[in-house]
Amino acid sequence: MTKYLVLIAVISVVLWMVTGKARAAARRDRRQADRPAEDMVRCAHCGVFLPKAESVEARGARFCSREHERLH
Numbered sequence: 922m923t924k925y926l927v928l929i930a931v932i933s934v935v936l937w938m939v940t941g942k943a944r945a946a947a948r949r950d951r952r953q954a955d956r957p958a959e960d961m962v963r964c965a966h967c968g969v970f971l972p973k974a975e976s977v978e979a980r981g982a983r984f985c986s987r988e989h990e991r992l993h
């Protein structure tokens with residue numbers, strides 16, 4: 922009987938560690954997702970925010986599309 926209690930205790934500790942790690946990882950991911958808009962830029966024409974990688978840069982300003990770059 923004691924053997925089973927030890928086994929249960931060991932399993933509990935292992936599960937606790939595993940889920941704890943998962944929780945920590947989830948927290949880390951969330952932090953990265955919530956990261957302030959350092960990679961976000963604003964369209965100089967319509968003011969919409971978009972990822973820097975998707976923006977169009979022209980004449981020192983950033984735009985959400987070629988269309989707005991042209992219209993600006």
Ligand SMILES: [Zn+2]
Pocket residue numbers: 964965966967968969984985986989
């Ligand atoms: Zn725009």
